Amino acid sequence: MSAETNHFALFGLEPRFAIDLDELTRRYRDLQQAVHPDRYASASDAERRLSMQRSVALNEALQVLRDPLRRARHLLALRGLEWEDEYETRMDPAFLMQQMEWREALGGAREAADPLEVTGRILDEVSAERRRIIARLGELLDGEGAPEEAKGLILQLQFLGKLIQEAEALEAELEEI
């Protein structure tokens, strides 16, 4: 048993990586309506506080389940595998080398003949890698198991997310010029 709150259970969903986001959103809206403060206008302070807490919990759960990375990490936590990012510094050297190459390319994009083309190409490559990892995570989490391999992929996703953020920020900046 893990101490982690089961966010899936809050929506009456099975704890699986594959998720129907439309269905999730629908259930979220229904549940939020049920705890809406308006319904508690004449309720006691305690009841109002409780409905507020439930609303916050629903919101937090939605944020976790909507994001593939956080959803995957939550699933592993429910299965008893948790960790502190701070101490996870050793990763596949080839993966880190690739990160460095992408960072380098992104850093030099401004000086390139066509900065937007370079940035766009990096974004395409990183996004493709991200999709590949998410697909593999689905296979692992909903099938094969292998929690340690899944953990490694989740850590990789964190790097890719950061990289995509930076590339998009640069792209937005370049488009303004």
Add this chain to the structure above:
Amino acid sequence: MAYSEKVLDHYENPRNVGSFDKDEPNVGTGMVGAPACGDVMKLQIKVNDQGVIEDARFKTYGCGSAIASSSLLTEWVKGKTLEEARQIKNTDIAEELELPPVKVHCSVLAEDAIKSAIDDLLAKQDKKS
């Protein structure tokens, strides 16, 4: 967030930026990353026949604290034996650079980088002998 003067100094004038050929027998390469912020750090050491670190290089993509931590470390390890270099603690780096608590993980990254570089070198030498 305000950086300390020491961090700014290393950030603006990083020491020993660059790389060695990782295939050289007397070069050890450490690659580490910080998943929380996406920082990537490569730290390389070159040892002489006596097993003393003669030179070091780094390449870091990350925040000022991560760059300063690796820059400082390359200065510190020069002239040290592998065993001495392994003794360097992240807390020493954090203290020297006056890193705030939220940036202490950058010094953890640097400590892990030098350890990984030493391990890489020892593995290489093991294979050779």
